[in-house]
Amino acid sequence: MKLQPAYYLNEDVIFLAQDLLGKVLFTQIAGEVTAGIIVETEAYFGVNDKASHAYGGRRTARTETMYSEGGIAYVYLCYGMHHLFNVVSSVKDEPHAVLIRAIEPLVGKEIMEQRRNMVVTKAAISSGPGSAAKALGIDRSFNAKNLTGDEIWIEDQGLKYADDEIIASPRVGIAYAKEHALLPWRFFVKGNKYVSKPNHV
């Protein structure tokens, strides 16, 4: 059920970004378990990706997390108030990562409602990377945590979306990356209401 370390060593981050759709992301904080089905991701293609913090092989205290061996979390604070959760993949020194952009609440919905101060029937509760992370209680303390531990992990519960239910489109919020902004490295589940906008092709 729980994805094992070998899964995260896959060097094809584009494949991984698609494969993670339908997997279930769990967190356990102070004994409270919450989980959601991953319905939207974005691939960040290591040193060759202008949109990546590790573009050009840049290594700093922050990006060092992405250079680690796959299977840990990379959590980054954006705009001073939003935590963005990424899955670090591939082998050591290959800084590939998958940004989790949206989840569909599955376990601990009441807890997520409290964290987000809105009812779970509202799509906005976990739509968009900042919201999804907040619903699951993820903050910077999760940075570099192992994804096979008991605080945060991902399970395969047998849910698999068909190819025609998965849509690939350009990524969001990275216009500064110029030509790389157009690469279809954002993946989401067609018609799922928790997918962040724009949710058309």
Place this chain on the structure above:
DNA sequence: ATCTGGATTCACT
């Protein structure tokens, strides 16, 4: 030591 801007969201108009 100081400055700048971002892988965003929410509350208004």
Place this chain on the structure above:
DNA sequence: GTGAATCCAGATG
């Protein structure tokens, strides 16, 4: 549609 909130990492002096 538009703007405000809000803070850390990275770059520069």
